[in-house]
Amino acid sequence: MSSWADLTTGRRIKHLRGSDLTQQGLADAAGVSLALVQKAEQDRGELSVGSLLKLASALKTDVGVILGQQAPRRGMNRTDRAALRQLSDAVHDSALGEWEGIDDPSSTEELATARDLAWSAFWSGDSAKLSSLASKVLMEGQVRYESATGAERQRLGLILASTYRVAASCATGFGQRDLALGALTSAKLHARRADDPVMMALLESTLSWIYLRSAKMSRAVSVAERAALSIEPSFRNAPRPQLLAYGRLMISAAVAASRHEDEAAADDYISQAHAAAARLGRDEKLWGTAFGPTAAKTEAVGIHVALKNYGRALKLANQKDMADVPRQMSKVARNRYKLDVALAQCAAGLYDQAADVLIEVGLDAPEWVRHQALPGVIGRRIARVSTAKVRHISDVIGMPLIT
Known part of the structure; x- marks a missing residue:
C-alpha cells in the first residue's frame, strides 16, 4: 500500500473505517449525515474543522x-512517544502511590518552580521537557504531600493539581483522551481537598477543551458555562484570580459554541470574556493559564473563523492594536492565532498571505503543527489556486499538506 501521506483524505477515512464499520455506522457514531461520509470518502468537497x-x-x-500529517499509531516521533510514556507512568504511578525509592523529595519551592517550567514547556511545544518536569513534580510532590500538614499541604495540593492539569493538556494535544481524563481526575481530587474554587474552575476549562x-x-x-456560574464575579470588586478564571471559562464556552455553530451563544460568551478582560486591564498568568485583553481579542478572531464570519475575523485581526499581539503570546497560542488568520485570509482570496503565514507557523512550531487540523485545511484551500505553492510550503516546513 502507498505511504499514508500519499493517500487521499477519502481513502484514509475509508481505511480507518475498515470493513467492520459501515458508512452509516460511521455517520451515526460521528453525528453527521450519511451524505457527508459518502462525500468525504469520495473526496468531494471540503470537510469543516x-x-x-x-x-x-x-x-x-x-x-x-485523517489529514495524512501523521500515520496511524506511528504518527508521533520517537521523542513525543517517549515523553507520553513517561508522563503516563508518572500520572498513574503518582495517583496509585507507587513512588517508592524517592527518599529526598524536592522542597515545595523547588516543586513550584518545576511546575511553572512545565507549563512554559507546554506553551512552547516542548513535550520532552514538559514530561520530564511534570513527572518530577508528580512523583516527588506526592511523597512530600503525604507527610505535609496545614498550609504547606494545601499549597502542595495546588501544585499537584496544576501539574496534573498540564499533563492533561499535553495528553489532549496528542489525542490521548484517556490519559487526559485520568490526569484531570487526580487534579480535581487535589483541588477539592485544597478547597480552591479558582483552581476548580480552571480544571473545568481544561475538561471543556477535552x-x-x-x-x-x-x-x-x-x-464551561456551569463552572463560570459557580465563580461568576461581581465586576466591581472581584479578586483578580476570579476574573481570570471566569474570563477563560467564557472563552472555553465561546469556542465550543462556535464549533457547535451557535453564533448567538458564542457572541454572548465572548462579550463576557471581553468584560472580564477589560476589568483586569492587562494580561495575567495564573497556574499556567494566560488571560486578559490579548487572549480575548485573539480568541475572538478564532471564534469568528469557526462561525465562518471571515470578514469580521480579518477586521479584528487587522486592527492597529493587534499588530504586535503575537509577540506577547506563547509559541503555541501565537501560532494557533496565526492559523486562524490564515484560514480567514484563504476565505478572502488572500492566498499568498495565507501561504506566508503557514510557512511562518510551520517553521516556528514544526512538531506542534503535525497535531493540528488547520494546516491541512488551509493547505487544501490554497491548493485550489496553486498546488505548486502548497507543495513548496510542504517542502519548506517538512510536512505534507496535500496528496
Missing part, C-alpha cells in the same frame, strides 16, 4: 491522521 473533529472522534484517531477535542460540543459548552 467541526466535521473533521467528529469523524476523528468516531474513528478513535486524531485529526492529523470534550471539544472529542467532538462533544454540547458537553464542552455546558461544562
Whole structure:
C-alpha cells in the first residue's frame, strides 16, 4: 500500500473505517449525515474543522491522521512517544502511590518552580521537557504531600493539581483522551481537598477543551458555562484570580459554541470574556493559564473563523492594536492565532498571505503543527489556486499538506 501521506483524505477515512464499520455506522457514531461520509470518502468537497473533529472522534484517531500529517499509531516521533510514556507512568504511578525509592523529595519551592517550567514547556511545544518536569513534580510532590500538614499541604495540593492539569493538556494535544481524563481526575481530587474554587474552575476549562477535542460540543459548552456560574464575579470588586478564571471559562464556552455553530451563544460568551478582560486591564498568568485583553481579542478572531464570519475575523485581526499581539503570546497560542488568520485570509482570496503565514507557523512550531487540523485545511484551500505553492510550503516546513 502507498505511504499514508500519499493517500487521499477519502481513502484514509475509508481505511480507518475498515470493513467492520459501515458508512452509516460511521455517520451515526460521528453525528453527521450519511451524505457527508459518502462525500468525504469520495473526496468531494471540503470537510469543516467541526466535521473533521467528529469523524476523528468516531474513528478513535486524531485529526492529523485523517489529514495524512501523521500515520496511524506511528504518527508521533520517537521523542513525543517517549515523553507520553513517561508522563503516563508518572500520572498513574503518582495517583496509585507507587513512588517508592524517592527518599529526598524536592522542597515545595523547588516543586513550584518545576511546575511553572512545565507549563512554559507546554506553551512552547516542548513535550520532552514538559514530561520530564511534570513527572518530577508528580512523583516527588506526592511523597512530600503525604507527610505535609496545614498550609504547606494545601499549597502542595495546588501544585499537584496544576501539574496534573498540564499533563492533561499535553495528553489532549496528542489525542490521548484517556490519559487526559485520568490526569484531570487526580487534579480535581487535589483541588477539592485544597478547597480552591479558582483552581476548580480552571480544571473545568481544561475538561471543556477535552470534550471539544472529542467532538462533544454540547458537553464542552455546558461544562464551561456551569463552572463560570459557580465563580461568576461581581465586576466591581472581584479578586483578580476570579476574573481570570471566569474570563477563560467564557472563552472555553465561546469556542465550543462556535464549533457547535451557535453564533448567538458564542457572541454572548465572548462579550463576557471581553468584560472580564477589560476589568483586569492587562494580561495575567495564573497556574499556567494566560488571560486578559490579548487572549480575548485573539480568541475572538478564532471564534469568528469557526462561525465562518471571515470578514469580521480579518477586521479584528487587522486592527492597529493587534499588530504586535503575537509577540506577547506563547509559541503555541501565537501560532494557533496565526492559523486562524490564515484560514480567514484563504476565505478572502488572500492566498499568498495565507501561504506566508503557514510557512511562518510551520517553521516556528514544526512538531506542534503535525497535531493540528488547520494546516491541512488551509493547505487544501490554497491548493485550489496553486498546488505548486502548497507543495513548496510542504517542502519548506517538512510536512505534507496535500496528496
